[in-house]
Amino acid sequence: MNCSSNFDWFIDKLHNTFDRLPDYRSFSPALTYEVKDAVLGAFSMFFSQSASFLSYQNSMKQAKGKSNAESLFKIEKIPSDNQIRNILDGVSPDNFYSVFSDCYSKIEESGHLGGYRFFQDCLLVAIDGTEYFRSSKIHCKNCTVTHHKNGKVSYSHKVLTPVITQPGSTTVIPLEPEFVIPQDGSKKQDCELNAAKRSIERNVHMADERSIILGDDLFSREPFCKQLLLKGFHFILVCKPDSHKTLYEYLDGFIKSNNVSSISSRRWNGKYHEKIILRYFNNLPVKDGENVLHVNWADITITNTKTQETCYYNSFITDFIIDDSNVEQIIQAGRARWKVENENNNVLKTKGYHLEHNYGHGKKFLSSTLLTLNLLAFLSHIFLEFMDKTYFSVRKALSVRKIFFHDFKALTKYLYFDNWKHLINFMAEQLELNITDIKMNSG
Incomplete structure (x- = not known):
């Protein structure tokens, strides 16, 4: 042809x-x-x-x-x-994964990925899971089974949808999905974190191209962070106090003694003035125990200067050493992880692709295979926008x-x-x- x-x-x-x-x-x-x-x-x-x-x-x-x-x-x-x-129904979705990598390579060869390189010339790879099917009756062997307190049982399908993104762009580049499905030999149900580990193993080649993994608080756990570093990836991950008590106990002591670095600025957002405070501290234990991974922490607070209301807050951990010259970019990169939801999952659910529509469930692979072909269709339009x-x-x-x-x-x-x-x-x-x-x- x-x-x-x-x-x-x-x-x-x-x-x-x-x-x-x-x-x-x-x-x-x-x-x-x-x-x-x-x-x-x-x-x-x-x-x-x-x-x-x-x-x-x-x-x-x-x-x-x-x-x-x-x-x-x-x-x-x-x-x-x-x-x-x-x-x-009998065709496994992983048969189509090579098309994702071929498109990625084609876009890279064309030079368009250069515009996606951000902090330290790295690609930002945002990961997030989304549910695309739920029923109390229809199910297959690949469903996640949930037993509710009221005695009812529900069946669902979830998928991890990694994308290449960058701050300021409304276009993401989807990578192949990783489905949350029962794994051979495992007695426990699969989860997003395990799916993320498999996705990292499959895309380990991207570590050689300098990639930063972005994700929410679910992924900022020591085993996953260690796996990322072992495979050659960097990370900027959301880090909440409730799930990182040890880290924040150490941090609170440094905050009280005024040892946490801080940068503040002021800007007009078109409606009102905002005060932006960036804070950071290096070398904190990600959890309690001996020989644990130490990470670097930063947060951002945006306040309406007139009402003194907090408009936005978030905090992150990373393996990059943070200083005054890079804290803003690191936080910008960390915040770009939302684009996997806004520019990918939400577009697929609300802009004509109808990701959550039950096109057919089947007994084996139909549901996940149709979703993969839907993602490929989404990727094809992004590919054409570039090429x-x-x-x-x-x-x-x-x-x-x-x-x-x-x-x-x-x-x-x-x-x-x-x-x-x-x-x-x-x-x-x-x-x-x-x-x-x-x-x-x-x-």
Whole structure:
């Protein structure tokens, strides 16, 4: 397949990956669809944010003898929704993880990751878990089971969604997910922290590229911090008093003796003046005991100077030595961890990807496999924003996400396009865009 655009490169990468998918089904002459057709069919629906995309393309195929499912996504045979669910239930999501790393490498080779390097020229990798399914009835072997005090039982699916982020940017770069699922040989239920450990092991190559792991208070425990350091990662993690009593007991003594360094400033936020106080202290034990890990601590307090109300407070631990020259950047980096929620999880839940919608649960992998394909669709649009100038121009002109997808769905429902270049150029021409004048983002 010759790639005439970066979209085609992405689809080509999908095909190369999906061609290697194992077919777990018993051979039968009645088997009509390849596993790859089912995977591409699900991906195309998530990419277009249209549950009816395949049915529209089937109608176009019958009327015109060709369809956009074929020309854009190279789907040879279009399966129905039920056929997709039945086929994908036996396909593990880790079969698709190489596409995430290939996209990351492609973006890196293009030079766009340079704009994401922040403190000490490091990449900021934010990790966070989110729940995407819960039911009191529907469940599978990969569900987390919760027994409530009222005697009821609920079943849920959770996933860790790491992203590359940076302060000031609304665009994150998703890495492959890590699912919270029962692990072979373990009697205990899986958890976000264990999922984070597995994610770190899988992405250990990123330590060589200087990466800082960002996360909430759940991850600022000594074993995980030690694992990060052992693998070559840095960390800036939220650290709360309730979960780090020893650290804060030491810290309180230094605060009372005025040994904690402090920097204050004042700024106008457009509505009122704020007072910002940054404090830091180096070399504190992360917990009680001998030979424990020592970390460096910083916090930020933002106060409304008129009302004296605290507008924001947070505290962090890190392996970086903190001083007056870097405390602001370290705290900026630590606060960027919220972008995994705001620019990734919340977008996936509220901006058309419907992450929490039950597209199909299945008995084995269906729920997690569909979520992974949804994440890949989300990644594909971010990838195109970096790599396809025409796409970037169209998305900038149609700045409201809902409008872009509305137009995409309408165009592909009624008009046939020979390829991606034909489609995206058509949109640009109708918007009367001058592509040569557009400057693309670099992070």
